[in-house]
Amino acid sequence: MRNAACASWVNLFRSHPFVFMTGDLGFQALEPLRQAMGERFINAGIAEQNMISVAAGMARHEMLVWVYSIAPFCYARPFEQIRNDLCQHDLPVKIVGNGGGYGYGAMGATHHALEDYGALLTLPNMLAYVPIFASDVDPIVRSMAQSPHPGYLRLGRCEMPTGYQPPAYAPWRRLLAGDGTPALTVGPLTGGLLRVCLTLPPRQRPEIWGLTELPVSACPPPEPFLELLRERKRLVVIEEHVTHGGIGHMLAHALMCLGMPMERFVHVHALGYPSHTYGSQAFHRQECGLDPDNLLKILHIG
Incomplete structure (x- = not known):
């Protein structure tokens, strides 16, 4: 980038x-x-x-x-x-x-x-x-x-999957359609999740949205995203950032203010250094559950 x-x-x-x-x-x-x-x-x-x-x-x-x-x-x-x-x-x-x-x-x-x-x-x-x-x-x-x-x-480092054509830029974008649990992602780690989800049939895919401009109070969720949440009543928020002050907190507050009922709201985020060890970015993501395989498990459970 x-x-x-x-x-x-x-x-x-x-x-x-x-x-x-x-x-x-x-x-x-x-x-x-x-x-x-x-x-x-x-x-x-x-x-x-x-x-x-x-x-x-x-x-x-x-x-x-x-x-x-x-x-x-x-x-x-x-x-x-x-x-x-x-x-x-x-x-x-x-x-x-x-x-x-x-x-x-x-x-x-x-x-x-x-x-x-x-x-x-x-x-x-x-x-x-x-x-x-x-x-x-x-x-x-x-x-x-x-x-x-x-x-x-x-x-960060661009991790867009080979052959994937992203939609035109917008602060909020639907990056992948699917019938599964909706996911809102922030930053380049989105690419790894897209890579594994593109191999799934549409019925098993999560619907993935990306957010690029913050804070949520200045760039509120668009109506198609809110309509998706009203329909499915669940969401997984994914970001390579600590929970405090992250998108999960911002969006949870925004949805509460809108009176949006949610049956399941999961926030997957950076955990710091669980093993007190330094390694590659992929190593740290895996320790935090931000790797594609773990995210897929969370999305299927959600």
């Missing part, structure tokens, strides 16, 4: 010049953007708090600024600056975190982003975007560029 984002920024810069700041990261990936932007591409060094504050100052002078780093380095380390300098003043700085969830694998908790959008969405005016496929990145980048609010883009 990082390469797709780089291509989107290059195209965006041609029509809407902006400033791009990196926290000394993006080598062997962002060179086309650096070449296109010249002096507007700034390496802020390993100084993320300062990078956010400088970006805020530029935004006060009506510049569009994107800041980039490994996900926890750009939301956790400078959280105070994001809170005070960006969100309290509603400045349209765009934060890009690469390697959402367990994306950095064996590098461990310092490099994992398990509470990123949950933490950031506690702040006023913040919006978050979690692409499912690489093809989602360009429409999201363009939407973020037009938004007058601060935003957070969580990038």
Whole structure:
């Protein structure tokens, strides 16, 4: 997804010049953007708090600024600056975190982003975007560029199944029709679930929906999704994020406010480190029950 984002920024810069700041990261990936932007591409060094504050100052002078780093380095380390300098003043700085969830694998908790959008969405005016496929990145980048609010883009590795053609981008999308338990997924892990479900006959398939723009209060569920829940009265929410502040919490609150009766509501989410061991992203997903085989079992039970 990082390469797709780089291509989107290059195209965006041609029509809407902006400033791009990196926290000394993006080598062997962002060179086309650096070449296109010249002096507007700034390496802020390993100084993320300062990078956010400088970006805020530029935004006060009506510049569009994107800041980039490994996900926890750009939301956790400078959280105070994001809170005070960006969100309290509603400045349209765009934060890009690469390697959402367990994306950095064996590098461990310092490099994992398990509470990123949950933490950031506690702040006023913040919006978050979690692409499912690489093809989602360009429409999201363009939407973020037009938004007058601060935003957070969580990038991961595209896991779209071979031969699968996703529907046109929308914040809420039905990704796979089926007669089984509905599932709402967030982020690239959707690809693994789609891969196994595509092999099932329609009667056994879950109906899979994807959500890419947050919070739910700013991007409420569309009527076709609500009608599906009224009909089947059950839902499994799947995300590579801790339960607190996640989509499961947001959506449960939204459905309660709508008076939506649910017979079964299951939230499958990141559990941290159950075995106190670091490994690949696939290892951590399996420990948390976020692997396709376990998700399929949960969906059949639901």
